[in-house]
Amino acid sequence: MAIIILLVIALPVFTIVWKLFDSPGETWTHLVDTLLWDYSKNTLLLLLGTALFSAIIGVTAAWFIANYEFPLRKYFEWLLILPLAVPAYIMAYTYAGMLSYTGPIQTFFRNQLGWNTSGPFLDIMNIPGAMFILGISLFPYVYVMARSSFMQQSRNLQEASYLLGMGSFRTFFKVALPMARPAIAGGLSLIAMEVLNDYGTVKYFGVNTFTTGIFRAWFSLGDAGAAIYLSAILTVVVFALLWLETKQRGEASYTQGSNAPKPFVRKALIGWKKWTVLSFLISLFLVAFGFPIAQILAWVWATFHKVVTADFIQIILRSFSLAVGTGLFIVCFAIIMLYAVRLTKVKWLQTVSKLAVLGYAIPGAVIAVGIFIPLLQLDNVIIDVFKSLSFASPGLLFSGSVFTLIFAYIVRFLAVGFNPIDAGFQKVGRHVNEASRLLGFSDTKTLFKIDLPLIRNSIFSALLLVFVDVLKELPLTLILRPFNFQTLATKAFDMATNEMIAESANASLIIIMTGIIPVILLNRIIRTRKA
Amino acid sequence: MFKNIIKTTAFAATLFMMACGGNSTQEQEQVVNLYSHRHYEADQKLFEEFTKETGIKVNVVNASADELIQKLELEGENSPADVLFTVDAGRLHRAEVKGLLQPITSDVLNENIPANLRHPEGLWFGLTYRARVIAYSKERVDPADLSTYEDLANERWKGKVLVRSSENVYNQSLLASIIAADGAEAATAWAEGMVANMARAPKGGDRDQVKAVAGGEGDIAITNTYYVGIMLNDSNEEERKAAEAVGIFFPNQNDRGTHINISGVGVAKYAPNKENAIKLIEFLSQEKAQKVLAEENYEYPVNAKVSISETIAAWGDFKKDSINLAKLGELNSEAVVTFDKAGWK
Numbered sequence: 001m002a003i004i005i006l007l008v009i010a011l012p013v014f015t016i017v018w019k020l021f022d023s024p025g026e027t028w029t030h031l032v033d034t035l036l037w038d039y040s041k042n043t044l045l046l047l048l049g050t051a052l053f054s055a056i057i058g059v060t061a062a063w064f065i066a067n068y069e070f071p072l073r074k075y076f077e078w079l080l081i082l083p084l085a086v087p088a089y090i091m092a093y094t095y096a097g098m099l100s101y102t103g104p105i106q107t108f109f110r111n112q113l114g115w116n117t118s119g120p121f122l123d124i125m126n127i128p129g130a131m132f133i134l135g136i137s138l139f140p141y142v143y144v145m146a147r148s149s150f151m152q153q154s155r156n157l158q159e160a161s162y163l164l165g166m167g168s169f170r171t172f173f174k175v176a177l178p179m180a181r182p183a184i185a186g187g188l189s190l191i192a193m194e195v196l197n198d199y200g201t202v203k204y205f206g207v208n209t210f211t212t213g214i215f216r217a218w219f220s221l222g223d224a225g226a227a228i229y230l231s232a233i234l235t236v237v238v239f240a241l242l243w244l245e246t247k248q249r250g251e252a253s254y255t256q257g258s259n260a261p262k263p264f265v266r267k268a269l270i271g272w273k274k275w276t277v278l279s280f281l282i283s284l285f286l287v288a289f290g291f292p293i294a295q296i297l298a299w300v301w302a303t304f305h306k307v308v309t310a311d312f313i314q315i316i317l318r319s320f321s322l323a324v325g326t327g328l329f330i331v332c333f334a335i336i337m338l339y340a341v342r343l344t345k346v347k348w349l350q351t352v353s354k355l356a357v358l359g360y361a362i363p364g365a366v367i368a369v370g371i372f373i374p375l376l377q378l379d380n381v382i383i384d385v386f387k388s389l390s391f392a393s394p395g396l397l398f399s400g401s402v403f404t405l406i407f408a409y410i411v412r413f414l415a416v417g418f419n420p421i422d423a424g425f426q427k428v429g430r431h432v433n434e435a436s437r438l439l440g441f442s443d444t445k446t447l448f449k450i451d452l453p454l455i456r457n458s459i460f461s462a463l464l465l466v467f468v469d470v471l472k473e474l475p476l477t478l479i480l481r482p483f484n485f486q487t488l489a490t491k492a493f494d495m496a497t498n499e500m501i502a503e504s505a506n507a508s509l510i511i512i513m514t515g516i517i518p519v520i521l522l523n524r525i526i527r528t529r530k531a
Numbered sequence: 532m533f534k535n536i537i538k539t540t541a542f543a544a545t546l547f548m549m550a551c552g553g554n555s556t557q558e559q560e561q562v563v564n565l566y567s568h569r570h571y572e573a574d575q576k577l578f579e580e581f582t583k584e585t586g587i588k589v590n591v592v593n594a595s596a597d598e599l600i601q602k603l604e605l606e607g608e609n610s611p612a613d614v615l616f617t618v619d620a621g622r623l624h625r626a627e628v629k630g631l632l633q634p635i636t637s638d639v640l641n642e643n644i645p646a647n648l649r650h651p652e653g654l655w656f657g658l659t660y661r662a663r664v665i666a667y668s669k670e671r672v673d674p675a676d677l678s679t680y681e682d683l684a685n686e687r688w689k690g691k692v693l694v695r696s697s698e699n700v701y702n703q704s705l706l707a708s709i710i711a712a713d714g715a716e717a718a719t720a721w722a723e724g725m726v727a728n729m730a731r732a733p734k735g736g737d738r739d740q741v742k743a744v745a746g747g748e749g750d751i752a753i754t755n756t757y758y759v760g761i762m763l764n765d766s767n768e769e770e771r772k773a774a775e776a777v778g779i780f781f782p783n784q785n786d787r788g789t790h791i792n793i794s795g796v797g798v799a800k801y802a803p804n805k806e807n808a809i810k811l812i813e814f815l816s817q818e819k820a821q822k823v824l825a826e827e828n829y830e831y832p833v834n835a836k837v838s839i840s841e842t843i844a845a846w847g848d849f850k851k852d853s854i855n856l857a858k859l860g861e862l863n864s865e866a867v868v869t870f871d872k873a874g875w876k
Contacts, residue, residue: 034871101742102769116747125734206696206734206876216698219597224605279644302766376605383609400606478594485592494593499738499758504766 005333009359009411012370016235019228019373027223031230035213039230042127043196043209046225049131050138051188057135058142059184061348063172064277066150069266071274076281077147078520081140083288085515087472088137089200090492090508094292095133096204097299097501099124104295133201136288138194143185150176151182157267189245196238197363199475200493210234211475214365224373238361238380254428293512299505307506312491316510319487322402323470326409327463330417333410334462337414338418338425339447360415364408364476371408375399376469405480413469417462422452424458425451464518471511561587566599567616567793573827581814587807594702596622603631603799612799613808619700620793621707623655624860631796635809643816643834647853648793657793657856658815659830662849663705664789666752666759666777668744678710679783680790681717683751684724692725693740693749696733697870701755701792706869708790709805709863711854715865722873733876738762738770745773750779755792760842762828781849788850792859794830 061080065073083091097103106122128378147277153176161171177184201212208216210230218227269277294484317514359367376399398404428451436446476488481490488507495504566714567574570593578589594598603610603626615632617623626632627650634653641649648657665677683692683709695702710718730749736764740752762774796815798808813819821832826840838844 034689048654100739101746102767102773106746219595219601224601372605380607380609400602401612479598482592498570499736 005337008407009414012362012367012411013358013376015370015374016228016231016366016435017267019225021227024229025223025225027217027226028229031213031217031226035208038208038221039213041185042202042207045127046130046207046209047136047192047195047200049128050134053135054139054191055184058139058187059146059177059180061139061281061284062143062146062150063176064281065198066147067266068277069268070277072278072281073266076176076285079289080143080281081519082285082516083137084140085468085512085519086137086289086292087200087474087489087508087511087515088134088194088198089204089294089474089496090296090511091137091202091494092130092133092204093492093501093504093508094295095124095129096159098291098295099522104298127207128319130201130205130207133205134191134195138191139288141190141194142184144181145183145187148181152178174355180300185245189241192241193238193361196234199365204496211363211365214369215475218369224369227369231369232364234366238363239358242358242361264280266423270472285303296505296509296512300509301500304506305347307503312506315486315488315491315507318485319471319489322406322409322487323467324463326406326413326470327417327466328416329406329410330466331459331462333414334418334421335447335452335459338422339443339451342425342430343443358415360413362412363411364473365468365479367412368476370477371404371411372399375404375407386472390413400480400482402482402485405477407484408476408480409473412473413466416469417466420458420462420465421455424455427458428454450463461518461521464521467513468518469513533633533760545682559660561585561807562590563587563811564590564592564611564613565616565811566592566594566612566614566799568594568596568599568618568622571615571828576827577815577820577823579658580809584814585807589811599622600626600631602630603674603699604629608801610799610801613804614796614800614811615799616794618792618794619704619760620655620657620795620856621700621704621860621863623797624857625652625863626797627654627857627860631798631800633742633802633805635798635805635812637809637813639813640816643813643821643833645833647855648795648833650797650857651855655795655797656816657795657833658812659821659824659832660791660793660851661755661757661830662781662789662791662851663753663755665780665782666741666744666754667780668747668750669776669778670845671747672778674778676782677751677780677782679786680705681713681721683753683784684721684728686724686728688728688751690728690730692728693730693743693752694725694733695740695753697734697875699736699868701737702753702875703863703866703870704792704859705753705790706856706866707859708852710862710865710869711858712787712852713868717867718866719873721876724868726873726875737745737828741777742773746774756831756843757829761827763842764829778819779846781846783852784850788852791831791851792854793833798870819825825844 013194015033025521035469061076064070065077065080099105157175158171161175161250162168166174197211198209199215201207202209203212203215210233214227214234217230218224259457362370379399432450432454433446436450437443471487472489473487476495477490478493481487486494488511492507492511495501495507537704565578578591582588591600592612596615596619599612599615599617600622603612603615608611615623615626616710617626623632632654634650636653640653640656644656644658648660649655657850665683667674667677697703697706706718708724709721713721730743735743737752737754737758738761741754741762743749744752759774759777760778762770765771765774776777781788796812798805798812802808815824816834818834818837821834821837824830825832825837829840829843830844
């Protein structure tokens with residue numbers, strides 16, 4: 001069973017590898033000649049710029065919050081995670097709208113102060129702008145990881161550093177930062193994958209990257225082969241990143257000494273230092289969450305009477321049930337696979353089960369290509385079989401159905417549900433299982449009576465995390481959605497691309513509100529783990 | 532606990548069925564399946580009206596025309612699509628060349644739609660058209676200095692011209708019309724001259740170009756008429772002010788006329804509901820529907836019996852480039868290559 005799930009999950013990767021053996025068409029040559037360099041350069045720039053920017057703000061914020069005491073510190077701890085609830089593409093529409101000629105900022109300058117601010121000064125629709133948008137919506141990954149690393153670091157080492165006459169700056173760079181490196185790298189690799197997967201932001205800003213290239217090659221130039229070549233390059237890059245990350249994590253293990261770390265005492269900040277730190281954190285929060293949310297609320301206020309109709313409610317319902325459905329599937333699959341691993345203790349099965357979660361690293365557009373093509377072939381075979389038996393054609397059963405969409409979501413988000421459940425199983429340990437077996441219960445009964453109740457919190461968080469990710473998903477949904485099918489994400493995208501940003505805010509607001517719940521939950525989990 | 536899990540699952544499954552039910556209950560009722568690039572509120576209203584009149588339900592897949600054509604092609608003879616609705620003749624032509632459309636004959640359509648706005652053999656039909664015009668700053672440009680598209684590449688407009696990316700199909704069709712009128716060489720020179728004259732690298736949509744003129748980033752923008760129409764009637768005062776800052780100029784009035792493009796439909800080659808498809812297209816070509824398209828979306832109706840909205844009527848009548856739109860489709864790929872060579876982003 002576990003093997004079958006695994007094979008199915010790996011389908012898109014197989015398809016892409018398989019198609020690579022077809023010889024490249026004319027489109028590919030045209031792309032190599034004209035655009036490939038542009039795609040590579042932009043993707044790389046975006047990747048590096050976003051990583052650097054989010055590392056700087058994320059680590060700085062984490063350092064202050066982990067080590068110093070100042071007013072409102074406890075609130076900032078979780079306030080700074082909230083930007084994760086705002087998908088990057090929504091951040092992009094919001095900022096573009098805020099800063100546009102008819103947006104509130106330029107309007108204010110023009111009408112109240114008489115300044116004409118049109119021109120490059122407030123222009124955000126370019127590569128640095130995309131770095132900024134991706135950076136402010138993704139930096140919490142680095143922030144969360146760096147913060148917990150700083151908090152776990154032994155006081156002793158830092159105190160030793162102070163005693164040896166190093167200031168807090170040098171302590172930070174020489175002691176704390178190197179020790180937090182694996183955690184920061186972990187956060188950055190998550191950011192890198194999100195950047196490579198992004199379609200909404202770069203498309204809207206007119207920045208050509210591999211993701212937009214896949215869409216262009218497949219749709220504008222009508223060459224699925226060229227799209228697959230691009231996908232393959234992107235997949236190789238992602239796997240290289242993953243490999244680098246595990247490799248460097250493996251090498252960088254810092255020992256802290258065996259005695260328990262001293263209880264954690266934060267240094268109180270006073271005077272100008274307090275105010276500098278406070279104003280940094282306040283502005284970070286406002287820029288990454290406060291301002292965009294205020295703008296979205298203002299737009300919703302102005303347009304909800306036009307947008308929120310019965311149709312819109314239908315879209316909400318559909319998005320939610322799609323997300324719940326996918327979540328349930330993923331949780332079941334994850335339990336089946338992990339339980340199989342748990343029972344058999346076979347080494348290779350453990351390794352193989354790790355492969356299943358690679359889907360999260362593959363950009364949505366690539367998964368869509370990798371799933372649509374084989375399913376369409378399957379459909380055509382089924383139709384041929386029906387026809388040869390002289391039955392009526394059943395039509396295209398899979399491709400263009402909700403089935404395909406959910407399948408693709410499962411491939412992409414299995415990791416999201418897999419990890420918390422894996423952690424849950426590991427925490428429970430094997431002894432209860434063995435006890436249950438000794439008492440004569442079957443495997444299945446043990447699973448339902450013992451394991452599942454014990455890990456129900458993990459199951460719940462898995463469900464919730466998948467739920468939010470499905471709700472936000474854009475590129476894959478755009479390609480695979482069936483007839484009459486809008487989700488909140490595609491609705492927001494459609495409206496924004498049709499130059500109706502204010503109207504799109506209604507769908508955005510619901511996505512963000514739903515996203516906030518697991519973000520807060522996540523913070524709780526981190527806190528309790530710390531305690 | 533276990534019971535709770537079952538309960539939750541059952542609840543979610545029911546919800547799920549409810550949500551997906553929409554597309555599996557097509558067995559008995561009359562439907563027409565539409566692949567549409569248009570996502571205007573007005574369209575949705577019209578489809579509801581159509582269902583009310585005929586009892587035929589309209590199913591819509593919204594995506595870009597390129598994606599829809601790709602989908603049609605992959606699905607082949609098993610495609611559920613009946614009608615392809617695009618915002619440009621070039622895409623209809625592409626679908627035609629790929630053999631994705633079938634000819635239909637309808638007296639209603641032939642009567643309602645002028646011959647140059649439909650395919651000679653009935654493979655596709657224009658339902659509305661829009662002109663690609665020059666929006667100039669009322670403050671800084673004397674309209675007497677404006678003449679043709681070709682003139683915008685003239686050095687005296689250096690640093691003044693605003694236009695969106697070449698990825699946009701409206702620009703591709705415009706360049707195709709210039710290739711058809713002036714030849715490939717002159718068209719390449721024009722594209723290069725335009726790039727040299729741009730006030731900034733192309734970005735944003737047509738509305739953004741108009742706003743950039745209002746903001747003083749450049750003096751002249753190329754835009755489709757209905758965008759300005761929408762802006763002039765926007766609920767946001769700033770949008771209205773930006774649109775009021777520009778004047779509309781119809782270029783090439785002394786030669787071939789202003790470039791126009793259609794939003795149009797074709798019946799899919801393997802349409803399972805061909806009769807319904809024709810009914811829908813006929814419905815859209817009739818006065819009632821044409822009026823809605825004209826009034827709510829500020830497009831020019833193809834049906835001569837229908838008057839245009841007041842907003843765009845204020846710009847006056849103009850001479851239209853009468854080239855057969857099929858020709859623009861043929862020249863589309865040449866236009867794309869020309870743009871790439873000229874470095875028009």
